[in-house]
Amino acid sequence: MTLKDIRIGSSAVIKAVGGEGALRLRFLDMGIIPGTRVTVSKAAPLGDPIQLSLRGYSLTMRLSDAEMITVEEEAVK
Amino acid sequence: MTFALVGNQNCGKTTLFNALTGSNQHVGNFPGVTVEGKSGSVRGLKDCTVVDLPGIYSIRPYSDEEIITRDFILESKPEAIINIVDATNLGRNLYLTLQLLTLRIPTVIALNLMDEVRANGGTVDTEKLSAALGVPVIPISAAKNEGVSDLIQKANEIASKRIAPRPRDLCPSGPVHRCIHSVSHLVEDHAAAIGVSARFCAIKAIEGDESFYEKLSLNQNERETIEHSIAEMESETGLDANAALALTRYDFIESVCAKAVKITSEETRERRRSNKIDKVLTGKYTALPVFAGVMLLIFWLTFGVIGTALSDLLEMGISALTDVVDQGLVSFGTNEIVRSLVIDGVFAGIGSVLSFLPLIIVLFFFLSVLEDTGYMARVAFVMDKLLRKIGLSGKSIVPMLIGFGCTVPAVMSTRTLSSERDRKMTILLTPYMSCSAKIPIYAVFASAFFPQYAALVMFALYFSGILVGILIALIFKSTTFRGKPIPFVMELPDYRLPSPKSVCLLLWEKAKDFIKKAFTVIFVATVVIWFFSSFDVRFNPVADSADSMLAAIGKLIAPIFTPCGFGDWRAVTSLISGFTAKEAVISTLGVLTGVGAEVNAAALQTVFTPLSAASFLIFTLLYTPCVAAVAAIRRELNSTFLTVATIVLQCVVAWGAAALVFQLGSIFI
Numbered sequence: 225m226t227l228k229d230i231r232i233g234s235s236a237v238i239k240a241v242g243g244e245g246a247l248r249l250r251f252l253d254m255g256i257i258p259g260t261r262v263t264v265s266k267a268a269p270l271g272d273p274i275q276l277s278l279r280g281y282s283l284t285m286r287l288s289d290a291e292m293i294t295v296e297e298e299a300v301k
Numbered sequence: 302m303t304f305a306l307v308g309n310q311n312c313g314k315t316t317l318f319n320a321l322t323g324s325n326q327h328v329g330n331f332p333g334v335t336v337e338g339k340s341g342s343v344r345g346l347k348d349c350t351v352v353d354l355p356g357i358y359s360i361r362p363y364s365d366e367e368i369i370t371r372d373f374i375l376e377s378k379p380e381a382i383i384n385i386v387d388a389t390n391l392g393r394n395l396y397l398t399l400q401l402l403t404l405r406i407p408t409v410i411a412l413n414l415m416d417e418v419r420a421n422g423g424t425v426d427t428e429k430l431s432a433a434l435g436v437p438v439i440p441i442s443a444a445k446n447e448g449v450s451d452l453i454q455k456a457n458e459i460a461s462k463r464i465a466p467r468p469r470d471l472c473p474s475g476p477v478h479r480c481i482h483s484v485s486h487l488v489e490d491h492a493a494a495i496g497v498s499a500r501f502c503a504i505k506a507i508e509g510d511e512s513f514y515e516k517l518s519l520n521q522n523e524r525e526t527i528e529h530s531i532a533e534m535e536s537e538t539g540l541d542a543n544a545a546l547a548l549t550r551y552d553f554i555e556s557v558c559a560k561a562v563k564i565t566s567e568e569t570r571e572r573r574r575s576n577k578i579d580k581v582l583t584g585k586y587t588a589l590p591v592f593a594g595v596m597l598l599i600f601w602l603t604f605g606v607i608g609t610a611l612s613d614l615l616e617m618g619i620s621a622l623t624d625v626v627d628q629g630l631v632s633f634g635t636n637e638i639v640r641s642l643v644i645d646g647v648f649a650g651i652g653s654v655l656s657f658l659p660l661i662i663v664l665f666f667f668l669s670v671l672e673d674t675g676y677m678a679r680v681a682f683v684m685d686k687l688l689r690k691i692g693l694s695g696k697s698i699v700p701m702l703i704g705f706g707c708t709v710p711a712v713m714s715t716r717t718l719s720s721e722r723d724r725k726m727t728i729l730l731t732p733y734m735s736c737s738a739k740i741p742i743y744a745v746f747a748s749a750f751f752p753q754y755a756a757l758v759m760f761a762l763y764f765s766g767i768l769v770g771i772l773i774a775l776i777f778k779s780t781t782f783r784g785k786p787i788p789f790v791m792e793l794p795d796y797r798l799p800s801p802k803s804v805c806l807l808l809w810e811k812a813k814d815f816i817k818k819a820f821t822v823i824f825v826a827t828v829v830i831w832f833f834s835s836f837d838v839r840f841n842p843v844a845d846s847a848d849s850m851l852a853a854i855g856k857l858i859a860p861i862f863t864p865c866g867f868g869d870w871r872a873v874t875s876l877i878s879g880f881t882a883k884e885a886v887i888s889t890l891g892v893l894t895g896v897g898a899e900v901n902a903a904a905l906q907t908v909f910t911p912l913s914a915a916s917f918l919i920f921t922l923l924y925t926p927c928v929a930a931v932a933a934i935r936r937e938l939n940s941t942f943l944t945v946a947t948i949v950l951q952c953v954v955a956w957g958a959a960a961l962v963f964q965l966g967s968i969f970i
Contacts, residue, residue, distance in 0.1 A: 268686065270686040273685050
């Protein structure tokens with residue numbers, strides 16, 4: 225399962241960070257690393273990109289990039 | 302002494318820079334790129350400069366901003382680094398700090414937004430933070446100018462006493478620790494030879510930064526030992542080197558924050574407020590209408606209400622002054638040519654430079670408010686999907702929309718875009734958004750040749766401009782600007798009130814920059830055009846502009862435009878004078894057809910047929926913007942070569958499109 229598949233409002237824990245080159249390093253630098261908890265807050269009006277909440281701040285990325293991040297969905301409380 | 306100011310985007314870096322320097326700033330570009338650099342002398346410290354480096358999240362050799370920061374620190378060797386961090390989001394901000402500390406350059410941390418942390422009932426123990434990181438930490442509030450003098454004092458102290466950060470190990474033991482140590486040991490002598498900290502070089506080598514392998518001039522044997530060491534670490538951690546390093550840094554930060562930071566709730570008030578505002582500003586059904594509304598309002602205020610009022614006022618002042626000078630020159634019996642030079646050359650030149658100022662100031666007021674509040678980041682978020690198709694990111698929509706008003710501030714506003722590629726491409730595309738100075742040309746031609754379809758003609762022209770812009774973007778996307786754009790992984794900062802001081806300084810800086818950089822170009826162009834239109838080829842002053850050098854040039858190059866249907870020298874001459882300002886196309890046509898500055902339909906019909914009028918309009922739409930816009934393009938592209946290339950491209954595209962319209966039209970009509 226990737227970050228792209230997480231429904232809006234749900235949270236997930238990052239398992240592996242894919243992508244390559246600048247994109248992957250950007251992920252890592254922004255704190256997207258294995259073990260980090262991410263909440264998908266919303267999608268842009270045209271459906272893409274998405275807004276994430278992690279480490280106490282908001283981050284946006286495109287769905288095609290979110291697809292590179294393997295996650296495990298958190299059980300709904 | 303030089304201080305480097307380094308920090309993440311959106312952490313108040315510019316506000317701190319303004320607080321450190323006051324209005325005593327110098328703005329320029331870093332050599333060879335469109336990235337802006339500012340420097341200024343530090344208040345209350347003699348011979349001390351602070352350089353505002355671009356906002357970055359990490360020191361990687363990928364974006365221009367990161368490379369500039371790295372090279373500045375390594376090559377200019379500042380005496381101290383002031384690292385500004387956002388206290389409300391230490392977790393992410395300290396990531397850059399950890400990288401900076403490995404440089405072993407005297408560093409002080411400016412803990413910004415401490416007032417916000419306190420207002421939320423949280424605390425940051427600066428002593429514990431300082432002890433954990435091995436560098437002094439000064440709590441500040443850049444916006445309220447609190448703690449700034451303490452910061453300057455501390456920076457001065459560590460710089461003069463050369464107090465480097467005390468080395469801290471990110472993890473007491475473990476594979477990453479061992480790898481960093483063994484590589485540090487190996488590169489120690491090489492690093493000393495280039496005067497950079499061994500630890501920094503080691504980490505760069507582990508990250509796989511090729512340029513460091515070269516800089517350190519490592520031999521094959523050493524390279525292999527390093528690679529072996531990295532491979533060992535990777536197999537032990539089960540992660541690749543970069544992920545392992547990032548994880549180690551974040552783990553270390555978490556342990557530091559656990560000791561030093563106390564927060565009362567997960568979400569700050571500012572965060573909650575931002576989420577509420579975002580419900581509307583980036584909401585599914587409200588985002589696009591709000592954006593359209595904001596842009597329309599700015600447009601209306603700038604080009605409709607305030608900007609025009611100020612422009613009119615300025616124009617009145619200039620023409621009053623011109624009249625006084627004119628009368629003075631006449632009564633003094635000054636030579637007619639000198640009088641013409643002063644009035645039609647010098648004053649016209651100054652007037653056209655100044656007429657842009659109100660637009661620039663009013664527009665940048667609104668734009669800087671949008672930028673500083675954090676709304677621009679939302680624009681990028683909302684518009685990304687549309688603009689991605691032509692290879693741009695969402696923020697580029699703003700300069701392009703402003704282009705419909707005036708190309709000059711539109712091009713100037715590209716500086717806030719986040720990558721070199723986006724900036725260059727947006728600068729190239731903006732002139733295709735038909736500017737408001739071209740409306741009189743369209744209106745006169747439409748009423749002379751297509752009176753029933755005036756509105757349709759207008760619409761078709763605007764639409765053609767956008768269409769050509771998109772086509773050119775697509776061509777550039779797959780040729781010159783091919784390759785991976787900068788990843789669109791962007792922070793959405795909390796909404797904050799802009800600081801009036803920062804907004805004022807920006808307006809002042811933009812106005813100053815425009816006058817300084819554009820003045821010479823516009824002024825020279827106006828005087829040159831005056832010269833060409835006042836003298837004939839034998840340098841005798843002309844009474845009839847049809848005999849002028851300008852007309853001679855028009856006649857000379859007119860045949861080039863025969864395929865476009867307007868090989869008439871009067872049409873071509875008017876296009877040349879349109880280079881000073883687009884309004885001049887109409888007035889020149891009037892003068893050359895012998896009816897005076899107010900050209901009429903009958904006069905135009907002696908030069909154009911309806912079909913050649915259409916192709917002439919297409920050419921006017923697409924060819925080189927006015928000299929002020931060219932000056933702005935030159936300033937922002939930071940390259941004369943690229944500017945000339947842009948002008949040539951615009952003329953070639955315009956010629957091609959006009960010829961296409963005329964030739965196709967000739968077949969069907």
